[in-house]
Amino acid sequence: MSLEILQAKSDLRDLIDSYATLTDAKKVSEQMLLFTTDARFKVYFGDQLVSDVTGTKQLEEEFNGHVALVKRYFTANAQHVVQVDGDSATGVVFSQVKMVRDEEGQEVLTDYSVQYHDVYIRQDEKWFIQERSSHYIIVEARALQG
Template sequence: MNTQEIADRLALKELVDLFSNYSDTKENDKQVQLFTPNGRVNIINDGEVTFTLDGREAILNAFSSSMDDYSAVFHMSGQQTVSFKDATHADGIAYNYVTLVKTNDHGQTVTTNEGVRYQDHYEKIDGRWYIAERNSNFIWHTEEVH
């Protein structure tokens, strides 16, 4: 592994971690800048694509509105693997444990835990890595009412 590959791997790890950090702080305007301008997000539930978001504006609108009901959002990033296609394209897989907290109509706290596997395509533009496409595979979830 040469110095450039090490630098690229660190940059891609930071890219994936920033996605989670900005989600947790609901800084969706910063989060969407991690995607290429024509970036794509495929949401996958039960092995099927349930919807697709094309472009930063669609991603921003969906991400912003989907977090409105939650008083707390927490991502714990797990392992990440990366394979390089060439100097400006790479594929990666990253795992996240996600916790979402909200209050339901009866005043009870609802905690949802999810296991998410992100399958990404990355592109390096002007020396910076971006997410070109993300397959967000929601593998499992549990919900507790307190």
């Protein structure tokens, strides 16, 4: 494996970890800087497509709507399998995302096991997410105690 590919994989890992960190901090406008302006973002629960958004303007509106409903996020990224081809790449990220919301005065934790299927592009020596398909594999919700 060449030094260039190793550097690209490291940069891409930083990109997906930045996405998760900004999600947890609810910094949506900063998160949009990780995407190309024409980015496409899809969400699947099982085999069902529940959201398909194109462009960071629409994506930011969508994300802000979700963030308004969530008290806290906690994301842990695991495997990141990447194929680099020059200034483009594809990858799959395995993540655990926890969200805490208020429901009728009770804090409810929803735990998501997610696979992100990504297309990345390098522009001006910087990597961006051009396409992201979020596949929610396991979803569990429960009331928090105490």
